[in-house]
Amino acid sequence: MSSAKKTLKAALSGLRRYFVSVRNARLKSRAARHKSRLASIADDFSAYPRVGFVFQFHNKSGNLEAVLAPFVKTLKAKNVILFADGCVDGTLPAASRLLLGPHHLVINRNNTHEISNYRMAANILNGWDCEYAVYLQDDDVYAGPISLWLDNILEMMEADASLSIVGLNGGVNVTTNSFRKADERFTSAPFESVRIPNGGGGFEVVNRLGEFSETRSVTIPATADASSRIYCATVNRAPQVMRVPDILELGYFPREMEPYQYDDYFNCFTAWLNGKKCLLAPLSSKQGDVGVGGMRLFNDVTANRRPAHFVRNHNVIVERFGDSLRTGIIQDRVNRANAGQGRGDV
Numbered sequence: 595m596s597s598a599k600k601t602l603k604a605a606l607s608g609l610r611r612y613f614v615s616v617r618n619a620r621l622k623s624r625a626a627r628h629k630s631r632l633a634s635i636a637d638d639f640s641a642y643p644r645v646g647f648v649f650q651f652h653n654k655s656g657n658l659e660a661v662l663a664p665f666v667k668t669l670k671a672k673n674v675i676l677f678a679d680g681c682v683d684g685t686l687p688a689a690s691r692l693l694l695g696p697h698h699l700v701i702n703r704n705n706t707h708e709i710s711n712y713r714m715a716a717n718i719l720n721g722w723d724c725e726y727a728v729y730l731q732d733d734d735v736y737a738g739p740i741s742l743w744l745d746n747i748l749e750m751m752e753a754d755a756s757l758s759i760v761g762l763n764g765g766v767n768v769t770t771n772s773f774r775k776a777d778e779r780f781t782s783a784p785f786e787s788v789r790i791p792n793g794g795g796g797f798e799v800v801n802r803l804g805e806f807s808e809t810r811s812v813t814i815p816a817t818a819d820a821s822s823r824i825y826c827a828t829v830n831r832a833p834q835v836m837r838v839p840d841i842l843e844l845g846y847f848p849r850e851m852e853p854y855q856y857d858d859y860f861n862c863f864t865a866w867l868n869g870k871k872c873l874l875a876p877l878s879s880k881q882g883d884v885g886v887g888g889m890r891l892f893n894d895v896t897a898n899r900r901p902a903h904f905v906r907n908h909n910v911i912v913e914r915f916g917d918s919l920r921t922g923i924i925q926d927r928v929n930r931a932n933a934g935q936g937r938g939d940v
Contacts, residue, residue: 638670638695639666639670639671639672639694639695639696639697639698640670640672641669641670641671641672642669642671642672642673642744643672643673643724644723644724644725644726645671645673645724645725645726645727645728645744645748646673646674646675646715646718646719646722646724646726646727646728646838647665647671647673647674647675647728647730648674648675648676648677648711648712648715648719648727648728648729648730649661649662649674649675649676649677649730649731649732650677650679650708650711650712650729650730650731650732651676651677651678651679651681651685651689651732652679652680652681652685652732653680653681653682653683653685654683654685654732654733655681655683655684655685655688655689657732657733657735658685658688658689658692659692660735661730661732661733661734661735662674662676662689662692662693664735664736664740665730665740666692666693666695666698668739668740669739669740669741671695672695672697673697673698673719673722673724674693674695674697674698674699675699675701675715675718675719676689676693676698676699676700676701677701677703677711677715678700678701678702678703679703679704679705679706679707679711680703680704680705680706681702686700686702697722699718701714705853706852706853707852707853707854708847708853708854708857709847709848709849709851709852709853709854709857710847710849710852710853712727712729712847712857713841713846713847713849715727715729716836716838716841716842716846716847717842719838720838720839720842724838725837725838725839726748726751726835726836726837726838727835727836727837727838727841728744728833728834728835729831729832729833729834729835729836730831730832730833731831731832734832734833734880734881735880735881736877736879736880736881737879737880737881738818738879742818742819742879743762743818743819743820743875743877743879744835746819746820746821746875747760747762747820747835747875748835750823750873751835751837754871756869756870756871757870757871757873758836758837758840758844758865758870758871758872759829759834759835759836759837759840759861759862759865759870759871759872759873760820760829760834760835760836760872760873760874760875761828761829761830761831761833761834761858761872761873761874761875762820762832762833762834762835762874762875762876762877762880763829763830763831763832763833763834763876763877763880764811764812764829764830764874764876765811765812765824765826765827765828765829765830765872765874766801766809766810766811766812766826766827766828767809767810767812767826767827767925767928768809768810768827768828768919768924768925769808769810769925770919770920770921770922770925771808771920772807772808772809772919773806773807773908773911773912773915773916773919774805774806774807774912775806775909775912776806776905776908776909776912777905778902778905779804780803780804780806780900780904780905780908781899781900781901781902781904781905782898782899782900783803783804783805783806783898784803784804784897784898785801785802785803785804785897785898786801786802787799787800787801787802787811788800788802798810798811798813799811799813806908807908809827809828812824812826812874814874814876815876816876816877816878817875817876817877817878818877818878818879820875820877821875822875822876823873823874823875824873824874824932825871825872825873825874825928825931825932826872826873826874826928827862827863827866827872827924827925827928828858828859828861828862828863828872829858829862829872829873829874830858831858833877833880834858836861840865840870844864844865844868844870845864846860846861846864846865847861848860848910850910851907851910853903855903855904855907856904856907856908856910856911857907859911859915860910860911860914860915863911863914863915863918863919863924866924866927866928867915867918867923867924871931872928
């Protein structure tokens with residue numbers, strides 16, 4: 595190799611080293627600034643240290659700011675877990691920019707869905723010494739202070755160790771013939787909700803899915819502070835507040851029902867059969883104006899179209915809880931819980 599080529603090679607090598615050193619210095623400077631910023635705001639996120647807030651997101655990055663703001667910017671919650679599940683719309687990096695607390699965790703999952711994610715969250719929260727999990731979704735915005743309803747729910751759960759699950763969305767009761775074994779017709783069976791007189795001058799809403807299930811919606815006034823309450827057989831998300839130890843010890847969010855659907859029935863029926871209680875306290879402050887939930891929107895679930903695994907999950911409920919439903923044990927425990935308070939809403 596000629597001396598000129600050696601000189602040029604040395605010069606180029608030196609130039610590469612220079613640019614690498616400049617790049618590394620910039621990265622080090624950016625990392626230092628980021629660490630400094632994180633340290634400066636770490637103490638800001640201290641609210642509700644025994645509560646974990648868990649969000650399930652699927653391709654709804656446009657909702658991130660509105661959904662998270664009440665919990666992160668206003669409430670300054672200490673413990674937040676967000677699952678960016680099967681997302682291709684930038685949810686993961688966007689969520690990472692918004693969740694900056696030491697116990698703010700953004701988890702990328704590859705289309706594993708709610709049951710697996712919520713069970714994972716319970717295990718993480720248990721490691722953080724959280725007693726309660728608040729399960730939330732990607733299409734709900736809350737007006738007014740979160741603490742207005744959360745404080746009331748936590749006060750009730752602290753006073754009653756048997757109160758395992760509180761749903762602040764909807765709830766249903768069951769009859770001795772609520773669930774019947776399903777076949778492939780279940781995937782396209784019509785769903786309908788009909789109002790029928792209750793004999794007292796009012797009405798109740800009966801939900802029927804073909805010939806396979808019939809439940810009765812529990813209707814009480816929604817409030818901003820969760821002050822209207824009644825026990826019922828099952829409550830649904832979101833929000834939904836659960837005791838973390840109960841999730842782990844009683845086996846809520848079971849593997850056999852993954853990826854999603856009918857876990858609310860499983861969790862609540864399990865609670866009632868193990869001496870626990872489930873409470874409905876519907877919120878008026880939940881705003882339903884940010885679109886359909888990601889799970890349903892991107893899995894093409896409609897009132898009259900369902901994936902095949904819905905049949906399996908429905909039949910898990912029939913097989914696991916059929917005897918208790920047919921004998922009326924679950925609904926009897928619900929009724930006795932309400933009667934024990936002297937009236938329907940506790």
